[in-house]
Amino acid sequence: MTDSPAGSAVDAAGTRSLKRTLGLPATVFFGLAYMVPLTVFTTYGIVTTVTAGHLPMAYIFTLAAMLVTAIAYANMVKAFPVAGSAYTYTQQSFGASPGFMAGWALLLDYLFLPMINFMVIGLYLNAALPAVPTWAIIIATIVLVTAMNVLGIRVAASLNAALVAIQAVFIVVFAVMGFLAIFGQAQPISPLDPFIGGDFEFGAIAAGAAILCLSFLGFDAVSTLSEETKDPQKTIPRAIVICTLGAGAMFVFLSWLGHLVFPDWGTFTDADTAAVDVMSQAGGAFLTAFFTAAYVAGATASAIASQVSVSRILFSMGRDGVLPRGVFAVVHKRFRTPYVAALIVGGVSLLALVFPLELASSMVSFGALIAFTFVNLSVLKHYAIDKKRYRGYDAVKYVVLPLIGVGLCLWLWTSLTAETFRVGIGWVVVGFIWLLVLTRGFRRPAPKLDLTETT
16 A cells, blocks of 8 residues: 555555554554543532432443443444444444434534533633633633634644643542542541442432443544554454443542542532532642643543534535535635534534533433444344354354343433433434435435544
8 A cells, every 4th residue: 555645545456545554552542532531520520419429330330331332342343444433333234224313323422522521611710710700711712612623723643642641640649649638537438438338329320320421432432443553353342442441440440539538429519510629628729720720621622622523524424415515515715624514513512501511411421322222233233133143152242242232221321311311302303304304205315424534
């Protein structure tokens, strides 16, 4: 293969494809960077309150469901080592129309992720600078990020690496200061309390675990690197499982330590910014300031990356005719960016001014759990039904585990709030109606939905 001017590669047949340069360490690092280690504090207070102080246990439940689903992703990437993730797997296994609906559910995640970042930036900066209104911070950040998107400024890989390094340093400092604070307590709580102590209610744990799916979206992103990874059928599956286990262990540890440092979860100043109370208890003003700086920096980088990504996805969908071309496929003459799509994403992000953080987080989990369910079903369909691999050990890999994954995802999905379902089902209905329009009542083939980022 030879390099092309665009930085992709052209094989002997002249077919353009992405250049395969990534190994296992790089793909694992990408997944961990995408997941953002400090994301555990995005919904820390909300889920701690929902679970009555059992956030670490809720993370264990979520990790179990995500690990089974990660194995499903690993199996599907062996069959289809190309970009596209859940949409591609569903389309290849069940056809274009189910694939479209799985992709439509994923689009809900993409639209809400920038909004959540803008919310937490506003909340935590307002907690550090009370004189500046939250709404003003949110609007200013949206304008700045959208302007960068229109101008074509991208977050460099080196910046992502630096931000992950800053978060890693913070985690070490927090761990040291957290344990020192615990040892200095007059009556420290039992280390098992965050798991099984107090008012343990299974339903409350499930409700909290459902929201926490938001924290695990990075392992899904790893599968999108299939066309740029060496030996993807081995590397990507390993990276997916490693990212899921590594991030899950980190989330359980941080939430457990946070609860031991600040066990009086009922006295949070504000559930949306409960991490400030934890940091203040562990390390006073220094750790609080360090946390705010590290967290806001990570959230800002994530906001830029996620808004750039979703605007390119909308552009691709407009270019392919899935969305109106005259709106979403417009490119700025000077900057060569999909500026109309970027402005629309910025406009949607203004919902951060009125949406509660808990509902926005739940909406991401709503879409993700639909996609995860389809991936587990795709394993069952592709391997057990189409390939007839359902005997012996194959029965465990391609029948038992996918069915467990479907059951866990549906259990978590149905544990979301009624309000989340009203908004989420509304989104699904809109997608189905739009599919009917595009297919003329299924008299024409369903369009292919491009969920890859286009530069």
